Amino acid sequence: MVLPEGFVVPPWYLLVPVVVILGSVIALLWAIEPPVTDFTVLAFAPWMMFGSSLHVLYKLDAFPESIAPLFSAPMVYAVTAIVAGIVWVIAVFLHVGGLQPTVHRFVGITGTAFFSVFSMFAIFRSVEMGTFEPFWPVISVVVAGIVTAIAWVALSLWFTDVATTTSATGALVVFGHALDGVTTAIGYDIIGVGEDVPLSLLILQTSESLPSAEYIGAGWLFVLVKVVLAMVILGLFREYVDERPQQARTILALVAAVGLGPAVHNTLLFAVA
Structure with a gap:
């Protein structure tokens, strides 16, 4: 499944x-x-x-x-x-x-x-x-912004051509998946929300089995995997964006949606439910 x-x-x-x-x-x-x-x-x-x-x-x-x-x-x-x-x-x-x-x-x-x-x-x-609680959603967005900034600076320094070519589209891809990772981590480690996606649950359970889980929880690995995967995808798309920018950016927009959609869903759901 x-x-x-x-x-x-x-x-x-x-x-x-x-x-x-x-x-x-x-x-x-x-x-x-x-x-x-x-x-x-x-x-x-x-x-x-x-x-x-x-x-x-x-x-x-x-x-x-x-x-x-x-x-x-x-x-x-x-x-x-x-x-x-x-x-x-x-x-x-x-x-x-x-x-x-x-x-x-x-x-x-x-x-x-x-x-x-x-x-x-x-x-x-x-x-x-009487269920409105915005604290963790706000924290999620702030942390995701910080993670995105760090990841984008690292990408710009070590793979400048990738960051330059993918530009704002690439930054949106990274932010969307960073926010998805952070909200999932907060939901799993702090709020106690279960994870429905089997592959995501496998990553969380793998991290939970590590000695570090006792001190920093299990969600950190999921955040890392999401952000690294997003940057790898941008690297793979660099030449495609150069050669066929319209088609490449359309696909990257879908990649961003796969991260940003569930991320905003988690963020809003944490606030209202």
Whole structure:
């Protein structure tokens, strides 16, 4: 078993329309070929976080039962991709029509608005229930920022070409996976949250068996593995970014989403639940 527990397959009458609409949006984007730059990838960071807020609301039973499966895992990724893709298409047409100076600006602002609104719903619901506790989420973000800074400085000093070529996209990849590692470590060592992903659990259990676990916990190894793996991926993509920057940055954006999405989900869930 390599997939997390809790994956839900929604009823066919929800699944089929989502698959059809997602395929249509992807086909349209493929046809118009919008540019993908560092700014584009950064503009989609709020959308990665937006999907996390939807899943947190699902766990808080905030959605009507009839549509709740749309926001379960992995369906929430498809729903988020549809909304973000439609906004991307709209941004392209607005830019071509002279109504927006850039594509990424509209995408980023809209994504930030969506994430802000839905995350505030989760926070307000938590405040009403008396479960709002922001201490560990704030600590997680600060520690992840420090870890990212150290990792990026090290990458810039020893593999300058990798850091220069991948640029802001690379920094987002490292931060997303650093935050995922830190939130997982805090959840496992301090809050007492279980880990659903079998491979992640294996790393945590391996670290827990080491003598150091008694003093510094088991999560440190998971943070190290996540950050090192992120930097290795950037190293492997250096030439690809040089040769085919649009395709390479699109894939790196997905790599960033794999880290940042679960990381923000953990961070927001710790705060509200």
